[in-house]
Amino acid sequence: GPNVAGLLGLESGVHRLIRLSPFDRKHRRHTSFAVVLVLPDAEDADGRGGGGGRAGAFPKSELRIEAMRSSGPGGQSANTSDTAVRVTHLPSGTAVKCQRVASQGDNLKTAL
Secondary structure, eight states: OTTHHHHHGGGOEEEEEEEEOTTSTTOOEEEEEEEEOOOOOHHHHHSSOOOSSSTTSSOGGGEEEEEEOOOSSOHHHHHHSOOEEEEEETTTTEEEEEOSSSOHHHHHHHHO
């Protein structure tokens, strides 16, 4: 919604939840953590609009797209082909890396 970053901006950070577990017979205390990051919608950030998270929300001049080898299991295919993609938004420094499938094009669509 409008001005969501302004309303929820102070919620950014690490939140800790401490509770007595209903699944533990001894009802021991369990601690969980969540990291919250509040980002403004593209329209709110610069007044240009842009779709708020849809592909094409940023001009290509603001993006750096890199292809790289995947990490993890996959054998020779993962070790020899550049199927992973990292997209970096240059003004904010925010980066997304995707290596979900063995297709560079599909990984790029997912990252954008």
